[in-house]
Amino acid sequence: MSAPWPGQENDPNRRPGGYGPPPGYPTGGQPQYPYGQQPAGPPPPAPYGVPMENPEIEPLRGGAIAALVTSAISLMLCGSLGGIIGIVFGILALVEKQDADKVRRFTKYSWIATIVGIVLMVLLFAAILILPFVIAAFTVPAGAY
Numbered sequence: 001m002s003a004p005w006p007g008q009e010n011d012p013n014r015r016p017g018g019y020g021p022p023p024g025y026p027t028g029g030q031p032q033y034p035y036g037q038q039p040a041g042p043p044p045p046a047p048y049g050v051p052m053e054n055p056e057i058e059p060l061r062g063g064a065i066a067a068l069v070t071s072a073i074s075l076m077l078c079g080s081l082g083g084i085i086g087i088v089f090g091i092l093a094l095v096e097k098q099d100a101d102k103v104r105r106f107t108k109y110s111w112i113a114t115i116v117g118i119v120l121m122v123l124l125f126a127a128i129l130i131l132p133f134v135i136a137a138f139t140v141p142a143g144a145y
Helices: 058-078 081-095 100-138
Strands: none
Touching: 058 081, 058 100, 081 100
8 A cells, every 4th residue: 555545646745654744844955045145135033132240349249149059058957037138138139130239238137136036046046055054043942941
């Protein structure tokens, strides 16, 4: 069986496998230009253009990354709210592309939130460890009267 339908054995448009192109599509190949050249015309424009980034921001990225990593570590080790706030401001500093002052400000906020969170957690742990001894030292035993 060489043709899928009777009467198509000698069809010049028959393709291998018995299937042709879908209706409405051209059946020819690419247009041929002399000597392999393309038609003259301007090159197509860039689809979105080159993203603009302020060159002052690149040196500030290291501080933003350090603040972000420190905030993440303080969140994992201390579980402080300052770590979450520091992570948010660190990410904001990293995604800012235009304004170097915003990058500095967000990095500073990230460091402040992280340090405040660590200090508060140290004070909380110190209070938890020391408070029972202070209470025990100042309470009067029941048989002391």
